[in-house]
Structures are given as C-alpha cells and as structure tokens.
Amino acid sequence: MLDVTDLACRRGDRQLFRSLSFQVPAQTLLHVRGRNGSGKTTLLRALCGLLRPDAGRIRWKGKSIGELAEDYNRDLLYFGHLNGIKADLTGLENLRIARTLDQDPVGDDAILDALARIGLEGFEDLPTRMLSQGQKKRVALTRLILSKAPLWILDEPFTALDVDAVDLLQQLIAEQVADGGSVVLTTHQEVPLTQGAIQRLTLDEADD
C-alpha cells in the first residue's frame, strides 16, 4: 500500500498543495485530477521519489520511500511525460534496455509478443525516430505489458493514442488493478475497472 501523510509542495512562489493525505491500497486506482498547472505532475514526481516534497511522508509497504530507495524503484513503474524512448534504438532494443534498467530482464520473445499485442508487429526493428508519435508512445507503453511492478504511476498515459490503443491501455490498467496492483494516474480519460476500486483526488490551489 502507498501511504501519503500531510504532503506539501511549493514550486516557485506558489503553494501547489499541502496537508495532502491519502492511501492507495492493492487493487486500487487513484485518479488524480485538476486543471493545468494545479500540481498533478509535481505530485506524481514526488510519489516516485524524483522530487523532494516540502513536508509530509510517503511510505510504501509501511516504510519511507527514501529508506527503501532501490527496493522502492524495483516495485515502481513510472511513466512520465517524456516517453523515455531513445530515438536511434529500435522498439526491441529500447525495451531490452528498459527491462534491464528495471532490473528484470526478459527474453526477446516476450518483448516481441508484447510489441505485437500493442499493435507494433512489423515495426520492431525500426529505429523509433521513424515511428509516428502514437507508435512511439505504444513502444513506451509496452513496458506496462512486461511489467511485474506492483505500483504504477502514470502521467497522462493516454495522450496521443488512438481509439484502439486507448482501449488496450484501459485494459492493461484494469488487469494491473485486478491482479492486486496499485495505480496512480492523471488523465482526462475514464478508466473502467472490472475488479477493484477507483479513488479520486482533485488538486486545487492551496491558500497561502
């Protein structure tokens, strides 16, 4: 379970949020909402340990994420605004490296199956700079198919996807939650679940 207590973040002279407390148990999707600039990405980056909050505690399985360090990173899959895809490498090569960095290498057969599931059969061996924006995003999202991480933190994962890819991503998120995982995401898209719970958190600018 992800457990957040009294979290506060300020960027520049703006207090984005404070006294934020919530929990994301297993089998739960937390949908973070709020207008542009309300602090959604800032919150997600703090939850990943990429940004130090001004106050508050973030615990995973009862321990502070700072203390857990690498153990937390192993349990976490973060999907940020930048796809994390290297343009000169093929989809297959990118995913090999991503799995290695996630400290859970998988064989090429598993990667090729996952790329086929995401609709990139025939594009596995092209440098990703030769792919469309949506196809690049699909390469990046293939990490979700291969992931065994119990916690997914996804920042606007639906952007640039067509209808079929949106359906597939909704399915992957629903499977992650049904399999006992936790998901935190920002999106303007609804994500129907087959099993599990949806929680909603709306960020409004805090008063100074």
Ligand SMILES: Nc1ncnc2c1ncn2[C@@H]1O[C@H](COP(=O)(O)OP(=O)(O)OP(=O)(O)O)[C@@H](O)[C@H]1O
């Ligand atoms: N590195 C930074 N230095 C100073 N201010 C920043 C920095 N990064 C973000 N901000 C500010 O923090 C505020 C929140 O940004 P954030 O990206 O978290 O919002 P968001 O809710 O994700 O927005 P959007 O919906 O547009 O993606 C914005 O006003 C932004 O200008």
